Amino acid sequence: MNYEQARFNMIEQQIRPWEVLDNQILSLLAVVRREDFVPPSCKALAFTDMEIPLPPQANPGQCMLAPRVEARLLQDLAVQKHEKVLEIGAGSGYMAALLAHRAQQVVSLEIEPALVEMAQRNLKKAGIYNAEVRQGDGAANLAEAASDNGPLRGPFDVIVLSGSVARVPEALLALLKVGGRLGAIVGEEPMMRATVVTRVGKDALRTTQNWDTIAPRLLNFPEPSKFSF
Numbered sequence: 451m452n453y454e455q456a457r458f459n460m461i462e463q464q465i466r467p468w469e470v471l472d473n474q475i476l477s478l479l480a481v482v483r484r485e486d487f488v489p490p491s492c493k494a495l496a497f498t499d500m501e502i503p504l505p506p507q508a509n510p511g512q513c514m515l516a517p518r519v520e521a522r523l524l525q526d527l528a529v530q531k532h533e534k535v536l537e538i539g540a541g542s543g544y545m546a547a548l549l550a551h552r553a554q555q556v557v558s559l560e561i562e563p564a565l566v567e568m569a570q571r572n573l574k575k576a577g578i579y580n581a582e583v584r585q586g587d588g589a590a591n592l593a594e595a596a597s598d599n600g601p602l603r604g605p606f607d608v609i610v611l612s613g614s615v616a617r618v619p620e621a622l623l624a625l626l627k628v629g630g631r632l633g634a635i636v637g638e639e640p641m642m643r644a645t646v647v648t649r650v651g652k653d654a655l656r657t658t659q660n661w662d663t664i665a666p667r668l669l670n671f672p673e674p675s676k677f678s679f
Contacts, residue, residue, distance in 0.1 A: 451494060453485055460484075460497040460517055468518040469661075472525045478551050479521060487544035487572050488514065501666065504541055506564050511666045512541065515612060519635075519644075519663055520545055523610065526646050526660070527633045529553050533607035536625065538588030539668050543569030543581070545612050550581035557602065559586040561669055589619070589670035606630060613668035614642055623647060623655065635665045638674075 461479055470476065485496040492502050501513040514520075524545075529535060529552035537546055540560035546569065549556045560566045560583060569583040586602070588611075604625035611622075611634035618634055626632055626649040636645040636659075643659040650656050 453483075453496075456497040457484070460499075464499045464518045465521045468522055470518070470521045470525050475521060475525050478524075478548060479517070482544070482547050482551065483576070484517065484544060486576060487542040487547065489542070504565060504568075506562070512562065512565070512669075513666055514541055514544055515665055519665065520548065520612075522661065523633050523644065524548055524552070526644065527608050527610065527631050529608050535608040535610065536602075536604070536606045536622075537610045537612055538622070539612035540569040540583045541565060541612060543572040543583060545610065546581040546583065547573060547576055547578050549608075549610065550578045553608070554580065556581040558583045559588045559602075561585070561587050587670055588622075588668065589672075609633070611635070611668060614665040615668055615671045616673050618645060618647055618657075619671065623649070628652065635663060639664055 457480060461476055485493055488496045488502050489505055495502055499516055501516055504512045529549060531554060533553050535549050535553045535556045537549060537556060537558040540546055540558035546556050546558040558581060560569060563585055566583055566585045573581050605627040606625050607627055607630045609622050609632040614635040618636055622632060628649050628651060630649050632647045634645050635642050637643050641662055642664050644661045644663055646658050648656045
């Protein structure tokens, strides 16, 4: 397989037509080797317009998001070199790798121990040392996440949820600096909205929703009550 041609096709045929036009983002996608972050059995699918399932299958539904979704979230959040980023849902470590190239520091939480090891291994292989993957539940008490590595210290300039949630979690919004942005895919099937919440003041938030997509749920985040009559 010609990986460089496949990478070029991914960028030009999937990502650019999805209104990802930031040349720095497009150049980054050409540099970070996505094929090194997919499970070996899925390597031929690394550049396809689809979600790639991740092991183990104890929690089916965990996956790498489609490349165009990752790229557009990255563009929307406009991460800067001096910024500190929190990611919820490390998966294979690919999004953390992209964020690390843009940010000063990345902390990525992953609930599944096997994926923590996978992400750590992939980031080390890629030569990325400003991204730290911790085992922890992003839907739980973040102050206790990965206590073996010390407390998870905010606030953060950027928070990325690498999966969907029913609503934007208040506990995560509380970790945003003034000027900080949280990016998530919010809602329920058949339509979810890519959502960016910006803290514009100590007690003031601004929300924008510019595009629609669908993504698998992050584990353990609350779902809306369903009433039946």
